[in-house]
Amino acid sequence: xxxxxxxxxxxxxxxxxxxxxxxxxxxxxxxxxxxxxxxxxxxxxxxxxxxxxxxxxxxxxxxxxxxxxxxxxxxxxxxxxxxxxxxxxxxxxxxxxxxxxxxxxxxxxxxxxxxxxxxxxxxxxxxxxxxxxxxxxxxxx
Amino acid sequence: xxxxxxxxxxxxxxxxxxxxxxxxxxxxxxxxxxxxxxxxxxxxxxxxxxxxxxxxxxxxxxxxxxxxxxxxxxxxxxxxxxxxxxxxxxxxxxxxxxxxxxxxxxxxxxxxxxxxxxxxxxxxxxxxxxxxxxxxxxxxxxxxxxxxxxxxxxxxxxxxxxxxxxxxxxxxxxxxxxx
Numbered sequence: 595x596x597x598x599x600x601x602x603x604x605x606x607x608x609x610x611x612x613x614x615x616x617x618x619x620x621x622x623x624x625x626x627x628x629x630x631x632x633x634x635x636x637x638x639x640x641x642x643x644x645x646x647x648x649x650x651x652x653x654x655x656x657x658x659x660x661x662x663x664x665x666x667x668x669x670x671x672x673x674x675x676x677x678x679x680x681x682x683x684x685x686x687x688x689x690x691x692x693x694x695x696x697x698x699x700x701x702x703x704x705x706x707x708x709x710x711x712x713x714x715x716x717x718x719x720x721x722x723x724x725x726x727x728x729x730x731x732x733x734x735x
Numbered sequence: 736x737x738x739x740x741x742x743x744x745x746x747x748x749x750x751x752x753x754x755x756x757x758x759x760x761x762x763x764x765x766x767x768x769x770x771x772x773x774x775x776x777x778x779x780x781x782x783x784x785x786x787x788x789x790x791x792x793x794x795x796x797x798x799x800x801x802x803x804x805x806x807x808x809x810x811x812x813x814x815x816x817x818x819x820x821x822x823x824x825x826x827x828x829x830x831x832x833x834x835x836x837x838x839x840x841x842x843x844x845x846x847x848x849x850x851x852x853x854x855x856x857x858x859x860x861x862x863x864x865x866x867x868x869x870x871x872x873x874x875x876x877x878x879x880x881x882x883x884x885x886x887x888x889x890x891x892x893x894x895x896x897x898x899x900x901x902x903x904x905x906x907x908x909x910x911x912x913x914x
Contacts, residue, residue, distance in 0.1 A: 655836060663866060686769045
């Protein structure tokens with residue numbers, strides 16, 4: 595089941611990522627595995643020029659350069675983590691779409707949980723009040 | 736009573752959150768460089784217009800300098816150009832150019848037309864060294880001390896104010912002012 599979903603995900607990624615990537619710099623992959631890795635990696639990385647696009651989608655010259663660089667690093671046998679670190683060392687954590695958990699990103703990571711729990715508490719309190727006081731609508735308005 | 740106050744408080748909090756967000760978003764496109772406090776990256780590139788002369792990171796070390804990343808296709812570089820020219824002619828700081836992703840003939844024509852304030856121009860035609868400097872937009876300027884450590888980076892056009900309030904004080908406080 596899990597691999598089925600992964601397959602669908604990869605198919606979508608391939609559709610979205612390959613077409614623009616091939617348009618400007620045809621990179622030749624000797625094996626399918628590396629090609630899939632390349633596609634997965636470039637959608638996780640942000641284009642620094644147009645900051646709401648990923649590296650796979652962007653047509654910016656810098657994105658082309660960085661795609662080329664990632665391709666070379668893959669050919670040289672570097673791992674995904676090494677390639678990400680290469681980019682973080684130069685551009686900072688911002689190149690990652692998924693920021694690492696750090697003291698300055700804690701709010702970002704914890705806020706959804708806080709909001710979810712807070713919302714659940716509000717709903718709980720409202721429901722309880724209505725149960726205790728079925729005629730409460732009139733009192734509120 | 737409390738039931739009526741809570742929505743108002745929630746509204747004020749939301750308003751504050753959005754106000755803070757708007758304020759931060761002004762600076763969103765300017766990213767802090769992870770290279771500040773580090774040594775300049777290694778490179779070996781030709782001098783602009785002199786393909787037989789190469790310059791390396793080691794050649795630049797020994798005296799503080801401003802590395803200005805520019806290109807002939809970069810419109811903002813033209814806006815910044817008089818400020819760079821004035822800084823260079825004041826003799827207070829050496830200005831080195833990194834000509835980024837440019838055709839050397841276009842770059843030379845640009846310098847001939849607007850004036851050449853640079854002590855030296857490095858030709859990074861492929862933009863590979865610029866990646867090592869974390870460059871993502873031109874113009875960008877790096878202040879480097881005599882030991883080759885990056886002290887400060889500015890993205891976008893330099894202004895006289897930035898030079899006076901940030902760059903020059905930094906060279907003075909590093910105690911290695913030229914002359």
